[in-house]
Amino acid sequence: MNQNTALITGASHGIGKAIAERFAAEGCSLILNCKNDVEKLQKDAEELQSRYGVRALTLSCDVSDHSQVCHMFAQAANVFGSINILINNAGISHIGLLSDMSIDEWNRIISTNLTSVFSCCHEAIPHMVRRQSGRIINISSVWGNTGASCEAAYSASKGAVNSLTKALAKELAPSRIPVNAIACGVIDTRMNECFDAAERATLEEEIPMGRYGSPAEVADLAWQLATAPLYLTGQIITIDGGWQ
Numbered sequence: 001m002n003q004n005t006a007l008i009t010g011a012s013h014g015i016g017k018a019i020a021e022r023f024a025a026e027g028c029s030l031i032l033n034c035k036n037d038v039e040k041l042q043k044d045a046e047e048l049q050s051r052y053g054v055r056a057l058t059l060s061c062d063v064s065d066h067s068q069v070c071h072m073f074a075q076a077a078n079v080f081g082s083i084n085i086l087i088n089n090a091g092i093s094h095i096g097l098l099s100d101m102s103i104d105e106w107n108r109i110i111s112t113n114l115t116s117v118f119s120c121c122h123e124a125i126p127h128m129v130r131r132q133s134g135r136i137i138n139i140s141s142v143w144g145n146t147g148a149s150c151e152a153a154y155s156a157s158k159g160a161v162n163s164l165t166k167a168l169a170k171e172l173a174p175s176r177i178p179v180n181a182i183a184c185g186v187i188d189t190r191m192n193e194c195f196d197a198a199e200r201a202t203l204e205e206e207i208p209m210g211r212y213g214s215p216a217e218v219a220d221l222a223w224q225l226a227t228a229p230l231y232l233t234g235q236i237i238t239i240d241g242g243w244q
């Protein structure tokens, strides 16, 4: 039986939901987090439990709030003992000129997309180091590699996630804990519902693969990273249909 316990932030929708399903199909115990759609997440967790026979605990918290993250990890430890796979997936976007952005909007993006990764790693790492085993996978973006006009704060947050991934990989390699990131291109989730049909068609024409990626494809890659050789660490792996 699979002994892995994975904590996935932002598991109520899109990529996080697909990762939860993929990891459940592999027999992992799950701790599923979100902030808003708590009832939906609970129903999804019950479905995964009955379909795959795995344990699935839901813990709502705002991952941008350090004290809430600490509380979530304490609750998770009470139920599962320890977590050996951490998927930092929760994230939000913001489209607009930097000069039109308020400091509160900036702080919301940075705390949700970047500080959350610090907080979750901060809480997960001591247990992993004690056991000299664990995996950390951060869900990042191609905009963290290249930067995007009108998404400066988002790009900055994901660029920092990429640097954090590389630095932490070096810090944790002696403890046999790989840290990697997945830099997504355009994935078919509600994050891209802001594009109308014409904008979507234009975007799809720009992507050599000719379509958006699916959340299930990102989930497949996350599972491959979760089971990859330990020597694969500090990598930012792009999944974008050849786009960037």
Ligand code: NAP
Pocket (backbone or CB within 6 Å): 009, 010, 011, 012, 013, 014, 015, 016, 033, 034, 035, 036, 037, 038, 061, 062, 063, 064, 089, 090, 091, 092, 093, 112, 139, 140, 141, 142, 183, 184, 185, 186, 187, 188, 189, 190, 191, 192
């Ligand atoms: P999504 O469908 O909007 O899902 C985002 C998830 O994050 C939801 O489950 C949401 O849950 C959760 N979340 C948001 N803020 C949170 C908070 N403060 N605390 C806890 N959970 C929170 O978006 P997605 O496309 O799946 O995005 C997942 C990750 O992929 C993000 O990090 C995003 O930046 C990255 N990404 C996506 C794309 C893309 O094209 N879709 C491209 C590159 C990178 P609730 O709203 O229920 O709380």
